[in-house]
Amino acid sequence: MGGPRMTSSVLRVVAALLADASAERYGLQLMQATGLPSGTLYPILIRLERAGWVVSRWEQVDPAVEGRPPRRYYRLSSEGEIEARREVALMQRQMARAMRPAGRVREA
């Protein structure tokens, strides 16, 4: 299964999920954590799920008792956590390289 195309928005979602990899989050929480609008977030979540990086499950509640429909929760899969850490680390290295002063780049 191919990995998702990494864009800054995908990285934000991945980083938000990595903040506590074992925690489950629903869409509105991820929108708050990433600052992304719903129209950007949900396509990313679907693509991450198809790539096997994210798994989702429906909340186990009785809508009649709770007075609201169940929500869908997302978290990183074990494979997704490894890949996500790798991508975030790669991005951090690239950022560090870009921020390095020109003189030090030449020395390297």
Next chain:
Amino acid sequence: MRGIERLARLGVDVAARRWPRDVADQLRYEWRAELVALRDDPGLCRSARAYRMIMFAGSLAVSPAVEAEGAEPVDRPPALLAPAVAAGVLLVAAAAFNVVHAVGYRSGAVAGFLLAAALLGMGALGYHVRGPAVTWTVSMGAAMFAFLMAGNAVAVMPFMGWRDVLPGVAVWTVTTVAAVRVARRHRVLGVLAGVAGLEVAAIAGSLHAASVVKAGLVTAPAWFPLALLPGGTASFGPYFADGRAAFGALHGSGPAFHASDILLGNVSAMVGPMLLCSAFGLAVAVRRAPFRVPVPRYDLHVPLGVGATVAVLVVAEWLDRASVDIGSALSRVVDNSNVFGFGFLAGMSGRIAVALVAGVLVGQLAVSRRARAAG
């Protein structure tokens, strides 16, 4: 709140319908659950809850869905690109046609050559850009309506109110979309359909003017071709020997003229840019190349876009200071030397809108070139 909730639910339902079947139902259920959570959020005031529900649903409704599972990812143009392309193409077409007509007043042969060159240029531009031809055509129609109405707030053209612009632009949009669809399969038929659409649009946009200046409807089929020719090529309708006339808000005097001079000058302002926009839209359709989102390596597109925005503001200021006396408008209508009105550049909001269009387009062009160079 119930109305807002209903509207938001409608928004997420519409959005879900665009998604692949394997996920659409689950997503609709999920989004409705999130709307309920927003509605019942105790940490938000009533207006904030309504705002966030509408934003949640609106964002989903206007954003592209993911492709079906297993399908190749489809790149889609950024949301702002369609209106920016439409406005940019229209302004280029209008400026080009104004130049053609300004020259045509002095030399019909040179004007014919320039018009052919402008048509080829717009066609070449359309052939080399990739994008959704139908979406861009509809956007061009909307831009045309807005710019024609805004550009003639000061009456350079006597018949440029909604009764003239609305039917003309609506007919052009509908017929050109049909022509664009046909052109995807049959190029020649598509071009013929486009020309027929322009003919009908010219008539639809001029019926009101013809009734006011008392130009006979029997001449209607000739309005479109005559509007492309220098003023005075053909004359019909009442003759104003002393050059005095009052049409709508426009009062003036000048050389003697026929009603057809006024009518055809007015038609020019509408169908000239339409003709060049049709060439662009049909060329995009003929190419049938899918849009590819370019991947920039450097951020040159940002300074270039900002530079273009500032440049347009400077040019607009210069044009405003160099503008001629509006009192000579009627004689300019008669000789067809002034067609598409750029009156919107006189106001700051119009200038900013045009400057932003230029910024977005130049920025996008810089990204595309960089991506092409990067291979």
